[in-house]
Amino acid sequence: MQRIKPAIVAAITAGAFSLGGCATKDYVNERVAAVNAKAETTQNQVNQQQAHLAKLDQTTQDALNRAEAAGKLAEGxxxxxxxxxxxxxxxxxxxxxxxxxxxxxxxxxxxxxxxxxxxxxxxxxxxxxxxxxxxxxxxxxxxxxxxxxxxxxxxxxxxxxxxxxxxxxxxxxxxxxxxxxxxxxxxxxxxxxx
Structure with missing residues (x-):
């Protein structure tokens, strides 16, 4: 068997690590993109819920104002x-x-x-x-x-x-x-x- 030159072994090893790093980097990028998309969806849902709660707050305040006016009449x-x-x-x-x-x-x-x-x-x-x-x-x-x-x-x-x-x-x-x-x-x- 021929003896493999150490330089060639080093080059092959470096290439293998490099290819493995690219594969890992792509996987990480995909996972980060998925997590970011999920976070954005969740943030949109939170924003919608906050808008809905603000509307409910206003409706509640309007009802309270009407109730207070009715209370004044009832007390009078x-x-x-x-x-x-x-x-x-x-x-x-x-x-x-x-x-x-x-x-x-x-x-x-x-x-x-x-x-x-x-x-x-x-x-x-x-x-x-x-x-x-x-x-x-x-x-x-x-x-x-x-x-x-x-x-x-x-x-x-x-x-x-x-x-x-x-x-x-x-x-x-x-x-x-x-x-x-x-x-x-x-x-x-x-x-x-x-």
């Missing part, structure tokens, strides 16, 4: 209410604009509040008849209640002492099948609480 003592209805104070058709008569009744109401010098809270409820779609009636009830709230604020009632809500067509006080009944259902109710 009902003093009296005032109704502005279509049969006594005309709202133009599909409009939230206050008539001159409605404005005068509201001015009388403000004077009564000021004369009593009470620290009161007002809930302003907008109602409609069943004519039109539910979304339109909901919006119209809110617009009418908001028009009353803004008018009262312009005449000295603090905004933080009032809230508005629209019941749309949900709580009729009369039959919506008759003209007179529909007129009674188109109303704004002011609830005065102490």
């Amino acid at each position: 003592k009902f003093l009296y209410s005032m109704v502005l209805s279509d049969d006594s104070v005309k709202f133009p058709l599909d409009s939230s604009k206050l008539s001159t008569e409605a404005q005068q009744r509201l001015l009388d109401f403000v004077d009564k509040l000021k004369n009593e010098n009470r620290n009161v809270y007002l809930e302003i409820q907008g109602h409609t008849d069943s004519s039109g779609s539910k979304p339109v009636n909901q919006r119209l009830g809110e617009e009418r209640a908001e028009a009353v709230r803004l008018f009262l604020n312009e005449h000295g009632v603090a905004l933080n002492r009032m809230s508005t809500i629209s019941y749309g067509e949900q709580n009729p006080v009369a039959d919506n099948k008759t003209r007179v009944g529909r007129a009674e259902n188109r109303r704004v109710v002011l609830i005065v609480m102490s």
Whole structure:
């Protein structure tokens, strides 16, 4: 047998180690890429969960604010209410604009509040008849209640002492099948609480 020169053995050994190192390096790169992809997926899931939790936090805060407002009403003592209805104070058709008569009744109401010098809270409820779609009636009830709230604020009632809500067509006080009944259902109710 021929004797292998030590230089050739060294070269073959170095080559073998080199090839083994490349194979190991490729394997490590593949594993690192897989781990990085999994980490990125996990981070995206964490980000989505955090966004969802933030949305839930906001929803919870909104619910808490509504509950606190309801609590104030529940703690308060009902003093009296005032109704502005279509049969006594005309709202133009599909409009939230206050008539001159409605404005005068509201001015009388403000004077009564000021004369009593009470620290009161007002809930302003907008109602409609069943004519039109539910979304339109909901919006119209809110617009009418908001028009009353803004008018009262312009005449000295603090905004933080009032809230508005629209019941749309949900709580009729009369039959919506008759003209007179529909007129009674188109109303704004002011609830005065102490």
